[in-house]
Amino acid sequence: MRVLLSEVAPRPRLDLRAIRRIARRAALEHGLRRGALNVVLTGDEDLRRLNRTHRGIDAPTDVLSFDLREGAFSEGDGVLGEVYISLPYARRRAAQRRRSLQSEVLHLTVHGVLHIAGYDHETDGAWRDMERETRRYTRETHSA
Structure with a gap:
């Protein structure tokens, strides 16, 4: 499993290795x-465009994920999915949450990977x- 990190927007100091x-x-364990897996760090306009195109919502959002596998059980070596933050x-x-940008980006990264792995939050139980x-x-990352 390879994780490719792209930076479209200028970014503050972040620990890209983390x-x-x-x-x-998260990908391997799921x-x-x-x-x-591509993780793209970008800006509000890109997320707004993607949100409008793929979800019909004309507003920026924090994270969007796209599962790019051909089938649910694909064994290919290509790109499995993309996470845009x-x-x-x-x-x-x-x-708002009184935490560092690094912590928030880690949270959003895992959230995006979990979507590609099949998680959703269509119900309260699924959200929890x-x-x-x-x-x-994220807790294990901060305690390591």
């Missing part, structure tokens, strides 16, 4: 073993499960 590491770990949105959310799993990774 972002790659948490994405890879069955995404072969191929690559808006750094300005993440910065605002981090300030996804948040619990996301926090497990």
